[in-house]
Amino acid sequence: MAPGKKILGEERRQLILEWLKTSGEPLTGGELANRSNVSRQVIVNDITLLKARNEPIIATSQGYYYFASPAPEQWFERAVACIHKPQDTENELNILVDLGVLVKDVRIEHPVYGDLTASVMVSNRKEAAQFVQRINETNASYLSQLTDGVHLHTIAAKEKQTLDEAEAALKQAGFLLSE
Structure with missing residues (x-):
């Protein structure tokens, strides 16, 4: 992606999901905003939309985390x-x-x-x-x-x-x- 190019709508939400799923640690709204070249508030709205689709995203004090519960291991x-x-x-x-x-x-x-x-x-x-x-x-x-x-x-x-x-x-x- 070229610097300064804003990633729009659904493409951005899909990238956010990919980034959260592949990250080994929580990602902050600011970091996601920088990667997407949008404001942090846009990211907050995107996360809300993704949660409304039942994506298991959790907001923690460290940032957003994709919480896919591991199936075979019981906690x-x-x-x-x-x-x-x-x-x-x-x-x-x-x-x-x-x-x-x-x-x-x-x-x-x-x-x-x-x-x-x-x-x-x-x-x-x-x-x-x-x-x-x-x-x-x-x-x-x-x-x-x-x-x-x-x-x-x-x-x-x-x-x-x-x-x-x-x-x-x-x-x-x-x-x-x-x-």
Whole structure:
């Protein structure tokens, strides 16, 4: 593609899908916009259209990710109820990823909006650090700040025992919400 040439409509959306599918890591809206020679807002609209076609694209703090679930390998999932201060977020995430757990999302129960869920998709210390850094750089708030630190995570692992170990580690750290 010649520099400065704008890629239009459906061709651009197909390229976005190809780039996301072949990338080993999430791609930011800015990066996709640069590759396509369009604005980031055009990319946001394209992603919305692709999601409406049931393409498994997830927006994470690191960028967009094509999440085609691997068919042969089964992952186990569990929701864990946690509570901690904002400054403990990176420690909480590191505890989980160090055990080989994928932190898929964070959920809260908001008094007005009901259940609010945000994608996290963190599976290693680098991604955990990037997630926290992005929150700090943008002066965004953690969802859990709306509920005095109370939140749920959907966690996933290849073995149920790993999820048990993750829960035990959260409890030991004082991050597991007790009954």
